[in-house]
Amino acid sequence: xxxxxxxxxxxxxxxxxxxxxxxxxxxxxxxxxxxxxxxxxxxxxxxxxxxxxxxxxxxxxxxxxxxxxxxxxxxxxxxxxxxxxxxxxxxxxxxxxxxxxxxxxxxxxxxxxxxxxxxxxxxxxxxxxxxxxxxxxxxxxxxxxxxxxxxxxxxxxxxxxxxxxxxxxxxxxxxxxxxxxxxxxxxxxxxxxxxxxxxxxxxxxxxxxxxxxxxxxxxxxxxxxxxxxxxxxxxxxxxxxxxxxxxxxxxxxxxxxxxxxxxxxxxxxxxxxxxxxxxx
Numbered sequence: 001x002x003x004x005x006x007x008x009x010x011x012x013x014x015x016x017x018x019x020x021x022x023x024x025x026x027x028x029x030x031x032x033x034x035x036x037x038x039x040x041x042x043x044x045x046x047x048x049x050x051x052x053x054x055x056x057x058x059x060x061x062x063x064x065x066x067x068x069x070x071x072x073x074x075x076x077x078x079x080x081x082x083x084x085x086x087x088x089x090x091x092x093x094x095x096x097x098x099x100x101x102x103x104x105x106x107x108x109x110x111x112x113x114x115x116x117x118x119x120x121x122x123x124x125x126x127x128x129x130x131x132x133x134x135x136x137x138x139x140x141x142x143x144x145x146x147x148x149x150x151x152x153x154x155x156x157x158x159x160x161x162x163x164x165x166x167x168x169x170x171x172x173x174x175x176x177x178x179x180x181x182x183x184x185x186x187x188x189x190x191x192x193x194x195x196x197x198x199x200x201x202x203x204x205x206x207x208x209x210x211x212x213x214x215x216x217x218x219x220x221x222x223x224x225x226x227x228x229x230x231x232x233x234x235x236x237x238x239x240x241x242x243x244x245x246x247x248x249x250x251x252x253x254x255x256x257x258x259x260x261x262x263x264x265x266x267x268x269x270x271x272x273x274x275x276x277x278x279x280x
Contacts, residue, residue, distance in 0.1 A: 010140040018058050019085055024059050027088055030118070051114070090238070091242065095125070104186040131153070131155070155167055175199075183208060184207045
């Protein structure tokens with residue numbers, strides 16, 4: 001069992017949990033993920049590691065309450081435990097010899113962009129952080145991001161906070177202003193990552209995206225997380241989750257990720273445990 005040390009509601013849809021998992025914390029690196037189960041009857045769900053503390057032996061995850069399992073996880077209180085917390089899984093982000101990087105986070109994707117910016121900034125890299133949200137009410141991790149960036153830019157779709165527009169607008173304006181990035185790291189909704197990649201491609205800027213396909217076992221055996229990258233099949237859990245944004249088939253990924261949305265919504269409303277007979 002894995003104990004919840006800290007719980008914080010970042011907004012009405014996004015929750016932060018700090019979980020006691022010393023063996024995961026010992027080896028965790030930016031870009032990796034874990035797979036959790038709330039209890040022995042629950043489904044396996046991947047979440048990217050948002051932060052970790054090796055001395056305390058804790059790992060932080062930040063997630064959006066969108067499906068049955070994440071809603072059940074969000075109902076847990078400090079001091080309570082969950083059944084499984086397996087990791088770290090996936091390949092850590094390779095930062096090569098970057099000197100200047102733009103890290104872009106969209107919505108809850110900022111939870112994944114944060115450890116990337118933190119690791120780069122700690123390594124002495126000049127980091128421009130660009131984050132985007134629909135409106136002011138759902139902004140998360142603002143102070144944390146500012147603390148690990150050389151320059152911080154916030155955009156909202158409706159202009160209610162920061163600059164009005166999309167992250168791609170801000171990225172293009174920074175590039176056109178003469179900023180020479182060794183790489184752009186984009187994490188967030190699939191359409192956002194797609195258009196960031198399309199923005200950087202004409203400039204020949206290396207672009208890294210973190211993909212979130214359907215995933216079950218996290219070891220490459222089920223094949224559920226397959227994605228097409230450069231015309232070849234890759235498995236996000238063992239080959240990724242980071243990939244070359246210019247080579248990813250984003251349209252295929254969007255189609256695959258939407259397959260079970262209707263069924264998931266139905267399950268959240270009607271699910272009854274076959275073992276206990278209880279409505280979950």
